Amino acid sequence: xxxxxxLAVDLGTTNTVIWKDGEVVLFEPSVVSVNTENxxxxxxxxxxxxxxxxxxxxxEVVSPLRHGAIADYGAVTSxxxxxxxxxxxxSWLFGPEVIVPVASGTTQVEQRAVMDAxxxxxxxxxxxxxxxxxxxxGAKVSIADSFGNMVVNLGGGMVEAAIIASGGVVAS
Numbered sequence: 575x576x577x578x579x580x581l582a583v584d585l586g587t588t589n590t591v592i593w594k595d596g597e598v599v600l601f602e603p604s605v606v607s608v609n610t611e612n613x614x615x616x617x618x619x620x621x622x623x624x625x626x627x628x629x630x631x632x633x634e635v636v637s638p639l640r641h642g643a644i645a646d647y648g649a650v651t652s653x654x655x656x657x658x659x660x661x662x663x664x665s666w667l668f669g670p671e672v673i674v675p676v677a678s679g680t681t682q683v684e685q686r687a688v689m690d691a692x693x694x695x696x697x698x699x700x701x702x703x704x705x706x707x708x709x710x711x712g713a714k715v716s717i718a719d720s721f722g723n724m725v726v727n728l729g730g731g732m733v734e735a736a737i738i739a740s741g742g743v744v745a746s
Contacts, residue, residue, distance in 0.1 A: 579662055579670035581697075582708075583654075585688065587639045587731025590619070590653070592661050599661050606653040607635045613648075618656035642677050642732040644687045654695030669696040675708035677727075677734055678746035704743045706736030717741055 602619030
């Protein structure tokens with residue numbers, strides 16, 4: 575009942591991936607379907623994607639991210655709530671602590687939007703990390719080394735290359 579989950583959330587343009595305890599627990603398309611008459615979420619992820627083109631006019635299927643950034647704040651928040659419920663269940667008292675990779679060139683406004691969306695979706699604490707650094711850690715690259723390692727992050731909405739050395743992004 576008292577879940578104090580820690581999650582890593584890759585909020586991608588094409589797919590959202592959530593890890594818990596080093597395991598992928600959710601891999602779903604970044605899509606949400608909303609009833610425009612009452613603004614209620616009908617489905618999210620793969621279930622919403624299957625609805626595309628097969629619903630009445632009042633059901634809108636939305637991809638809330640574009641080029642690695644939030645394009646529809648309300649839709650992304652609704653999608654995240656749906657995904658958190660799938661991962662954490664409905665009986666959690668406290669929201670998860672999340673770490674979210676963001677592209678190196680992300681503006682402070684875009685970073686704030688990610689943090690706010692995560693919080694609105696139920697996260698109790700949100701930490702951001704440079705996406706290339708997160709990719710290097712996920713690939714088990716020794717990020718503390720003083721010599722550089724090149725990391726290329728290929729996403730559905732953006733591509734980013736970076737040099738990682740001495741625990742951080744040296745060039746991007």
